Amino acid sequence: MKAAVIKNLHEPLVIEEVEKPQAATGEVIVQLKAASLNHRDVWIQKGLYPKITTPIIPGSDGAGIVSEVGEGVDPDWLGKEVIINPSQNWGDNPAFYGDEHKILGLPDNGTFAEFVKVEARYLVQKPAYLSFEQAATLPLGALTAWRALHTRAKWQPGDKVLVTGAGGGVALFVIQFAIAAGAEVWVTSGNDQKIQQAIQLGAKGGINYKNPTWFRDLLVKTRGPKLGYFNVIIDSAGGAGFSKLIDIAAPGARICFYGGGTGNITDIVPAKVFFKQLNILGTTMGTESEFQEMIKFVEEKHIMPIIDTVFPLAEAEKALRLMDSGQQFGKIVLKI
Secondary structure, eight states, rough: OOEBBBBSSSSSSSSOOHHHHHHTTTEEEEEEEEEOOOHHHHHHHOSTTTTOSSOOOOSEEEEEEEEEEEETTTTGTTTOEEOOOOEOOOOOTTTSSOTEETTTTSOOOSBSSSEEEEEEEEEEOOOOOHHHHHHSSSSSHHHHHIIIIISSSSSOOTTTESSSTTTBBBHHHHHHHHHHHOEEEEEEOOOOOHHHHHHHHTEEEETTSTTHHHHHHHHHHHTOOTOOOOOEEEEEEOOHHHHHHHHHEEEEEEEEEEOTTTTTEEEEEHHHHHHHTTTEOOSSSSOOHHHHHHHHEEEEEEEEOEEEEEEEEGGHHHHHHHHHOOOOOEEEEEEE
């Protein structure tokens, strides 16, 4: 089969013929129709991820058709259009993944290929209204967004939501999920066009975080009280700007972050946290039940994932470089 392979770290992806996987007991082979990119794929290529082994086929997100089933797998899966859950071996504790947890695409070969091998329990039927390209955007990003918004931050009707970094895959899913649930949603971005695109999706407004007074300007825009306006804040940046999220958080708010794109969190004033009774939460990925809940919500609300660009598998390296640039609004997809 054809696959995009990281042969060595710090080198471009190579498209080559590799051995097609074989299904063992409890496993299936999925003929992939589409895969989507995550920053994780770039970090692996750059050697910025733990326990990397090469060569490796990256890719955590994929959708396709079950072409083979191994022993012990219900033969009804054959021919089904499916989405693959990349968060595997979570463990028994829903609050935190266990030692055996892994993400598809490392250490196991991932979805930047014509076929992939997975355990049948990580399959979910693709909602019929979604194309394979749209379905392939969901697994890692939408699962992370779902857990951040609902499990960790515990959004409730009436809670006002702020999503930082509008334009990234996870952030856009948080925006879409929150709007679909009925939330008032505001965003930040370093790009005014991305703010306008988020407003077109249903966000009430936004602010450019490159403005030094963005946090005060946002409170003016929202007409929020001096103690803060947002009950739920979902962040991917961390860094020095995180302390300003504390300033605009409402008393009792939940601030949940799933990334640290701008570095270590600094300059937090403890009194601002404990006097406002704030909750600062970390999250990543999610459980099998959360994945199923997320797909069900997507189907019930008829959510349409946002795709920035679709590349053929042969241009996987070009797709990675676009991901690395951070210029996209929505997911970058490989059509296979």
